[in-house]
Amino acid sequence: MKRLTLTLLCFVSSLLSAQGLGNKKETTAHSSKNRSLLSVHQSIEQETDKIFNKLVNIRRDFHENPELAGKEKQTQEKIKKYLLDLGIEVQTEIYGHSVVGILKGGKAGKKIAWRSDMDALPNDYPDPEIFKSKIKGIQHGCGHDIHMAIGLGIAEVLAKNKKELKGTVYFIFQPEEETFKGAKEMLHNGLLSKIKPDEIYGLHVTATPVGQIMVKPNEMFAYQKRIRIQLKNGLSEEELNGLAKKISNSLLRTSDGGKPWELQSIVDPKLGLTNPDTIFKDYLFADGKFNIYSKNNESVLENYLYKTNASNLDKIIPAIHKIIEGSGYKEKLLSVSFIQGNPTVINDEKLTHLAIEILQNLYGKQSVASDYGQVPFFNDDFAYFQQKIPGVYFFLGGSNFGKGVIAMNHSPNFQVDEESIRTGVKSFSSLLMERLNSN
Incomplete structure (x- = not known):
């Protein structure tokens, strides 16, 4: 009182x-x-x-x-x-x-x-x-x-x-x-x-x-988008895993090498949300490993992406196209699309x-x-x-x-x-x- x-x-x-x-x-x-x-x-x-x-x-x-x-x-x-x-x-x-x-x-x-x-x-x-x-x-x-x-x-x-x-x-x-x-x-x-x-x-x-x-x-939260990449069959499991890893690494962007996927850091006074230099203010990352499976004679890669800047969301799909084409799989690519994305607070x-x-x-x-x-x-x-x-x-x-x-x-x-x-x-x-x- x-x-x-x-x-x-x-x-x-x-x-x-x-x-x-x-x-x-x-x-x-x-x-x-x-x-x-x-x-x-x-x-x-x-x-x-x-x-x-x-x-x-x-x-x-x-x-x-x-x-x-x-x-x-x-x-x-x-x-x-x-x-x-x-x-x-x-x-x-x-x-x-x-x-x-x-x-x-x-x-x-x-x-x-x-x-x-x-x-x-x-x-x-x-x-x-x-x-x-x-x-x-x-x-x-x-x-x-x-x-x-x-x-x-x-x-x-x-x-x-x-x-x-x-x-x-x-x-x-x-x-x-x-x-x-x-x-x-x-x-x-x-x-x-x-x-x-x-x-x-x-x-x-x-x-x-x-x-x-x-x-x-x-x-208050990051934008969450589920990405789906569809490829023609013919790539080995090793090639698909390698491509998924390359996409994740190429898209990854964090502040000063921070790891915003480590949620325990939100309360850290140096890294967390109350610090103007928080690692949670500017990032793009994939949620761990891609889910890879075959369906209808296609190879499918799916994962959730987390992004802080709404204005750059429309750049993600073209960026993935470039990564796939640069990896030599242009002829295998069928489509890249967002299949889920709820509005954020x-x-x-x-x-x-x-x-x-x-x-x-x-x-x-x-x-x-x-x-x-x-x-x-x-x-x-x-x-x-x-x-x-x-x-x-x-x-x-x-x-x-x-x-x-x-x-x-x-x-x-x-x-x-x-x-x-x-x-x-x-x-x-x-x-x-x-x-x-x-x-």
């Missing part, structure tokens, strides 16, 4: 100094406004603390009872009941096991959406938690249980501050994120004919330190800067870390919402290295420090409140 109070008082003081002596009535009104601001966000922090243990318990319930994409029936019922108990209107008919909560504020204003994903993963990795999954072969190994707890927490905090809200908050609990299907299907099935948000926000827990919020304008530049400013003004400069890179391998279908609605997607740190808690998604022994729930609820309740109450 002290940090919030001191930070806000310093912020208020700087604002008053910038105004100069001015008119006494104007200064008094300004001071009153900032005292009101302080009071609201102190209340948000206090409410977050009050419900924290409850949110931890529901997170653990989600963790023990995970459901795969398209099967989130129990999860839907739990979310629906929680929201209804808060007096929030609920819609569940849009798509699959989705839930949309609608919280109307005490005054008219803009409309803002917060999205949380719901589904678990099909794996049976070692889980260090005492509240392990009760369902064999299914785990919340990506943190969606944390996301749902944070979404419900924000809903409860804002519901308790309903009279202060100018506008409407939509809480979108989205199924089928792991299959990159849920967001697209919710939109296809008329989500935006039922709700019309002006802005949308969401987060993903990640391996950075617990409580650290990280964000940047534009792309792209944060609205203006909203991102506004969000950073709000969070840092309320909770200190250290509350939001700058992100200078793009994470490979991962992506999020939140990108489909951003194609229709200006939005911002945040990383929320979940690791506690001192306790051996490492929140590396989709990995064995994935674990999240639950203090990240407190940070998420407090910070993003404040953000939504400020965005709703802004002009």
Whole structure:
């Protein structure tokens, strides 16, 4: 509480100094406004603390009872009941096991959406938690249980501050994120004919330190493209492997010889995302070895490519043509094509800067870390919402290295420090409140 109070008082003081002596009535009104601001966000922090243990318990319930994409029936019922108990209107008919909560504020204003994903993963990795999954072969190994707890927490905090809200908050609990299907299907099935948000926000827990919020304008993840190369039969296994290796080596580009495929480096202070010279800001690489197989009297080479610069994507296929022709296989080449490429998360530049400013003004400069890179391998279908609605997607740190808690998604022994729930609820309740109450 002290940090919030001191930070806000310093912020208020700087604002008053910038105004100069001015008119006494104007200064008094300004001071009153900032005292009101302080009071609201102190209340948000206090409410977050009050419900924290409850949110931890529901997170653990989600963790023990995970459901795969398209099967989130129990999860839907739990979310629906929680929201209804808060007096929030609920819609569940849009798509699959989705839930949309609608919280109307005490005054008219803009409309803002917060999205949380719901589904678990099909794996049976070692889980260090005492509240392990009760369902064999299914785990919340990506943190969606944390996301749902944070979404419900924000809903409860804002519901308790309903009279202060100018506008409407939509809480979108989205199924089928792991299959990159849920967001697209919710939109296809008329989500935006039922709700019309002006802005949308969401987060993903990640391996950075617990409580650290990280964000940047534009792309948060690398572009992922699956490339297919089709050749006439006649090349030996050795020739095909040699060609695949040559393509990988020729395409490879990294910053200062870095290895952006080594994801553990994202938290390294010298190599990671918070360093302006990060190895994750300018690269192109293939995902290990090419998959090579024969089909319909053809030899086929396939692999995923990860790229940070969208403007150079159209140069990859011509580059591969040159490599193949330069290797003496021009007459064997049938085609080179991208066969898969999902959209990537792209944060609205203006909203991102506004969000950073709000969070840092309320909770200190250290509350939001700058992100200078793009994470490979991962992506999020939140990108489909951003194609229709200006939005911002945040990383929320979940690791506690001192306790051996490492929140590396989709990995064995994935674990999240639950203090990240407190940070998420407090910070993003404040953000939504400020965005709703802004002009």
